Amino acid sequence: MLGMSVVIFATLTAFNTKEHKRKLQGDRVSGPVFSDFVYKGEDAVYKENPLKPGQFYSPILQGCYPDPSITRKGNDYYLVNSSFSMFPGVPIFHSVDLVNWTQLGHVLDRESQLKVQSAGISAGIYAPDIVYNRHNDTFYMITTQIASGIGNMVVKTKDPKAGNWSDPVKLDFDGIDPALFFDDDGKAYVVHNDAPDKGKQRYEGHRVIKLWAYDTEKDQVIPGSDRILVDGGVHPAENPIWIEGPHIYKKDDKYYLMCAEGGTGSDHSEVIFSSDHVAGPYTPAPKNPILSQRHLDKSRPNPVEWAGHADLVEGPDGSWFGVFLGVRPNEVKRVNTGRETFILPVDWSGEWPVFEGGMKALKPSVRMPAGVNNKTHARGYFPNGNFTFTDPLTATALDHRWVALRGTREKFLQATDKGMVFRPYAVDISEQKPISALFYRQQHKNFESSVSLDYVPASDSHLAGITCLQSEKYHYVLGVTKLDNEDHIVLARSENGSTRILAKEKINLNAKVQLQVKAAGDAYQFAYAVGKGAFRNIGNTVSGDILSTDVAGGFTGALIGLYSTTTNRVR
Incomplete structure (x- = not known):
């Protein structure tokens, strides 16, 4: 994916500073050295709502972990999320109780699986579905890769804990959001979002849910087996938009089709249909949606919005739970932490599954399954x-938790006992190419983050520092570079591809530099310190507007990055 030469800095003498002769690899320096990263989140909602016995917090995955899908084998639960152009792709988590999760790694961790070298940050991997097939003891992850002409694809493994997912098999159908269903008789099916048949689109956002028979020997849909299960949504006469994210379940010899409806924004919801046959016809539940926050007072305290795109699983105590995405807007109603993974108990004692409290204002905590610590x-x-x-x-x-964009981390990083050495690419952060940057998701509205940087730039085209990034077109950069042949620290804002310097100060690089960003809701403040000195604010408090999906668009949340380049455009 990276497919480009890395830039190696010359010997220490090229830095023209006697105080800064720190040896990292013999007589050569490979680039900026980042160390001692700290991220601290302090949201009031958790202080004001301490957990009581038998409770745990939702979201279970804070920050940009959207479109959750979950499956179970025995006592093991596995959960995956969308990753777009992040590399590696599709984070995968494991739990034995639905409360306590560990990250196993990523499903797509090789360049042969993930080809997003030139993809925008909100392209790449959409809505992965993970499912266990007991008939061949195999786990499948099926998804849409919006890059390199791949489209819908599937990978497999026998053991998610060991990883080793296969290379992708490209699937021969259009649309997005595919999911697999394995029936009791061993037959397999793919269900997905698609456009209406040619000439039958009635309005903008009109979509259908389509079903195919699936050949598990060839890992391909069976030609000619497709049929439309849902045309438009629950109430076709009302022109519902973006029916998507489908999943099929079987309970008590009945088939249930659950989908998102309304688009992954303020009108998002989850709806459900049932049928006596896997291929339909499907009848909507008398009370739809079964999960949404769109109808609630927007001024309510600690709102969760955009709830939908759900998946169901039977819990360890025989009860049911649903994972879904939602967002937590800040005080000015902007979304900077992105779409996160929430969970709710589900009552399926009757004919239809009911998210407990799913149509009321979501609370920060939910009840745990019985017997879980x-x-x-x-x-x-x-x-x-x-x-x-x-x-x-x-x-x-x-x-x-560390990810890169569009390419492998290992190509530009080297771990040493002094910190992580970056080998900067001749690529600016605003380009849709692999960049030499390492990212951690913003997981709170209120946070502070800092890192140490050991670096002297060789020229004004060289820069290293931190970034708060929503996309290649919308971000802040606080970096060390040269201006007029003198070392400076600069703060720049990029909005819709246009960059301007907000503040700049000369800096004496006779010691490591500490770089810091703090956020209090929409207010972000950048600062720096030299050596063991106190932090000094640079520039005024700035707005987090460009770090929100409301302004920047797209599907990702804000990322905090460690960044280096030899083609700096902040001049």
Whole structure:
């Protein structure tokens, strides 16, 4: 994916500074050295709503972890999310109780699986579905890769804990959001979102849900087996938009088709249909939607919006649970943390599954399955609520929460006992190419994050620092570079592809530089310190508007990045 030469800095003498002769690899420096990363999230909602016995926080995955899909084999649960042009792709989590999760890694961790080299940040991998087929003891992950002409695809493994997912098999059908269903008799089916038949589109956003028979030997849909299950949505006469994210379940010899409807925004919802046959006809439930927040007062405290795109699983105590996406807007109603993974108990004691409280204002905590202990703040488990994440950036194996864009991390990183050495690409952060940057998701409305940087730029085309990024066109960069042949620290804002410097100061690079960003809702403040000195704000408080999907568009949340380049456009 990266397919380009990396730029290696010359010897230390090229830096023209005696104080900065720090040796990293013999007599050569490979680039900026980042170390001691800290992220601390402090949202009021968790302080004001401490957990009581038998409760755990939802969202279970904070930050940009959208479009959750979940499956079960025995006592093991596996969950995956969309990853767009992040590399590696499709984060995969494991739990034995639906409360305490560990990240196993990523499903798509090789360039042969993920070809997003030139994809925009909101292209790439959409809506993965993970499912276990007991008939051949195999796990499948089926998804849409909006890049490189791939489209719908499937990969497989016998053991998600071991990884080793296969290379993709391109599937011969159009549309997005495919999901697999394996019936009791071993027959397999694919269900997905598609456009209406040619000439039958009635309005903008008109979509259908289509079903195909699936050949598990050839890993391909069976030609001519397709049929439309839902045309438009629950109430076709009302012109419902974007029926998508379908899943089929079988319970008590009846088939249930659950879908998102209304688009993944303020009108998002989850609806359900049933049939006596897998191929339909499907009848909507008398009370739809079964999950939504779109009808609630927007001024309510701690709102969760955009709820939908759900998947169901039977819990360890025999009860049912549903995972779904939602967002938590900040005080000015902007969405910076992106679409997150929430969970709710589901009552399926009657004919239809009912998300408990799914049509009321969602609360920050939900009840745990019977007999489960909350370990989310114990070592090794994925945290939620308020927490601090620290990484000295000296380990060869990166924490799974670190991702790159459009290419592998290993091509531009080298771990040392002094920190992570970056080999900068001749690519600016605004380009749709692999960039030498390492990203951590913003997971709170209120956070502070800092990192140490050991670096002297060689010229004004060289820069290293931190970024708060929503996309290649919308981001902030706080970096060390040269201006008029003197070392400077600069703060720049890029909005819709146009970049301007907000602040710049001369800096004495006789020691490591500490870089910091703090956010209090929509207000972001950047700062720096030299050596062990105190942090000094640079520039005024800036708006997080360009880090929100409301302004920048797209499907991702804000990312905090460690970034380097030899083609700096911040001049």
